Amino acid sequence: MNKQSESFTTGENFKAQDYFGHHKTKNGHTFRVWAPNAQNVDLVGDFTNWAENPIPMTKIDSQVWEITTELPNIGDLYKFQITRSNGEIIMKIDPFSIGLEKRPGTASVIYDIPEKKWKDDKWINRRNKTNYFKEPINIYEVHPYSWNNHDDGTPYTFKELKETLIPYLIEMNYTHVEFMPLMAHPLGMSWGYQLIGYFALENTYGRPEELRDFVEECHLNNIGVIVDWVPGHFCINDDSLAYYDGTPTFEYYNETRANNYRWGALNFDLGKPQVQSFLISSALFWLEYYHIDGIRVDAVSNMVYLDYDEGPWEPNHEGTNINFEGYHFLRKLNAVVKEKHPNVLMIAEDSETKIKVTGPISENTLGFDYKWNMGWMNDILRFYEMDPIFRKYNYGLLTFSFMYAMSENFILPFSHDEVVHGKKSMMHKMWGNREQQFSGLRNLYAYQMCHPGKKLLFMGSEFGQFLEWKYDQGLEWDSLNDDLNHKMQHYSKTLNEFYKGHSPLWAIDHDYSGIEIIDADNSDQSILSFLRKDEENYILCVFNMTPVERVNFTVGVPDAGLYTEIFNSELKEFGGNLDKLNQDTKTREGDWKHYKNTLSFTLPPLGASLWKLKIKDKKKKGKS
Structure with a gap:
């Protein structure tokens, strides 16, 4: 067993994509895949007429299959044809590929992307010297598929977002943009939270080079880029990671723990060293390959608490609901990331309060920099939706957050989750006639800016879009023809500028x-x-x-x-x-x-x- 394979097995290979997956070599193209319990693995693709002429791969140690061949060309599609332990034959994606074909296809793509000569050194150097706890952070959350669409309904790629979204971020005075997951996912309805490719950019959004150029342009304009990432669960589709070699490979062996009933997915076995290598390599890949400035880890509670799901659950060996594998994985993830990139933002979406999430790992935390303040978000929206007659009887919804505002390092989010599934848009939540609704929304955003904690607002909310967000349609940009929506956008722009220009609103956010x-x-x-x-x-x-x-x-x-x-x-x-x-x-x-x-x-x-x-x-x- 070579060093890279051995370190993958011990959970210490944090650049696993440099060994596994496809690599262009002097002898052609080398492919490697982790499938320890497969009977046989073949390489298939455009260059083999798929299953007609499979290329047998060789098992080079107890877990890795390998082949080097001159047959493929750059741009060809490929998969691994796996003969499972029960004799069943199935085609699987390459878990380490950096690109998949466009939906509905799921084949991996052979890429040979040239090295990029980055021009964002000043930004990276400044980022690495900045104490972001004492700096303004005002995040614009974006679903790239639906920020804007072409006339035929197709979304903008990152090449087009570079020319449209970045000027908008500059004009609106945001400090960061946060994207809902950019990794490959087979269904738009999942918003990107049901992943199949942990190294692959979703093909709908363009080529990897385009995202790299987008991030560089953001940095040249002093805008940070944050990406949502889902290490807790993955898509159950049979051609992706699920039961990869016919046995629980990426998921738990225990079927109760493997199944994620709430989301119809499978939970990663976070205690398995190979899975730890895979996931931490994925996180570092996005940070390093794309120069991303921060990762928001989705659904931390699902990773840390055994009873968070809606289905059956089993206590741990101590009889409690703590998922020790998830707890220690997150601490390991943050330790590794912080060792390599101390000033990258690590953000948790977590709705529980039992375990401290933010702060140094030495203080028995999970080691995140920030946590979304879900309690504040829920309380404050209930308050602002309420008829003012009743607000005096529910005043605690407004003020209770001051009791725990410093218990974690918080981000105050008005996110995508609050403007879907019948919850109404931010503007539509507000009480009163239309003018009063806009007054309430302006009041709410000012309160968010003045309350301790960093800020996040979902796209469209800045100009008071009335309809709920639709993942497959562009925002209601036409509503800016209305005077009140236009003035609401101007208000958000002015408020964001005011926030950045007044240090009392952000210099001491966590004390x-x-x-x-x-x-x-x-x-x-x-x-x-x-x-x-x-x-x-x-x-x-x-x-x-x-x-x-x-x-x-x-x-x-x-x-x-x-x-x-x-x-x-x-x-x-x-x-x-x-x-x-x-x-x-x-x-x-x-x-x-x-x-x-x-x-x-x-x-x-x-x-x-x-x-x-x-x-x-x-x-x-x-x-x-």
Whole structure:
């Protein structure tokens, strides 16, 4: 057994694609596949007229089959024809191929992609020196198939997205773009979360070279690229990874643990060393081959908790619901990635709270940098969907997140999951008539920007698309002809720019020193106020959660002096009714909770009003 095969067997080969799969060599084309329990493996493809003239492969050790042949040409399709242990013959994809043919076909493609001379050195060097915990992160989540379509309904490839999506990201002031899975998947309805190719770019989106050029162009324009990745489960299709050699190969031997009933998929055996080599190699491949800046690991709870699925489950040897294989795999994944790429973002989609997900592995965490704050997302959307009459009775939905905001390093997501399956679009969720809905949406996005945590918004939500997202259709770009949608897009653009330009909103996101609650008890008026702070400055954030104008609204502030309003969600340019911001306002002396000074101003209905101290009165004290 050679070193690469041996390290694959021990779970330590993190560049397994350099050994397995197809490789152009001086003697032709070499193919290798892991199929330890197969009776026989043949190479078939365009160059063999498929099953008519199969090329026998040789088992070179206890688990690897190999062949070198001059027959194929670049661009040919191929599969491995596997004779399983029971004599059944089936054609399988190459698990390590970097491209598959277009749907509905699933054959692997023989690629010979030239080396790329990357031009993003400045970005990579800056990324590697940046403490992203103290930087703004505002992510635009994209499903590339449905961001925009051609007139005939076909989606844009990455070559076309380079010319259209990147200018849009720049114009809208996003710091990152996050793509739903780009890996090969046979069914668009899965949105990419039922994968068959863990190294292959989905052919619908173009060629690998086009994605590399897209990422480079993002970096040249100071935009980071994040990709969703699914290491927990895989597509059950018989021509892909499922029972690859006729026995449980990538999946668990235990049938109960192998079956993912919730998603109709198969769970990876995360304790098997070869599977660990396969998956960690996949993650590093996307980071290194495509210069990706971050990976969002999908469905972490499904990997860590045995009872997360909807089907039957069996406790572990300790009698608990912890999947120790999944737990240790994720820690190993993050350790390996961080050792090689310390400043790449590792993000978890996790809905549980039993195990700490973010933070150093030495502190008994899973080792992720960030976790989606699903609790905040669910609570806040319930609150904003509610008739304002009832909000004072459910005020805790708005404020409860402050109790645990620093328990993890959070991203605040309004993701694709919240605008499908009858949940309504973000705009359609909002209470009231159309103008009030847009007011509520502007208020909500301002609250997201001011709340501790990094930010994420799903495509189309930035301009208030009314219909739910459809995975097979482009966004409702025509709605921008409507004045309110156009102004909503302008609002999102301006708010994103405001966020990037004001460090109190992001410099201290993961420590309570970055936020000071002024009043989280005003449930009767449903008005929330707090400060966001960096080391030297602060922003006063006030949110009116009812359609009632509050004239001469008063709130306590920490410093005496002159305050200036720097942002208001209800300006006419955004679709509101205000001609201009509130005028600069001086504080007054007076006890207000634990403050010695107050600030009074007009708070518009469903409005968000942000202020900063313009001139401090050094003669007067603030807090008592």
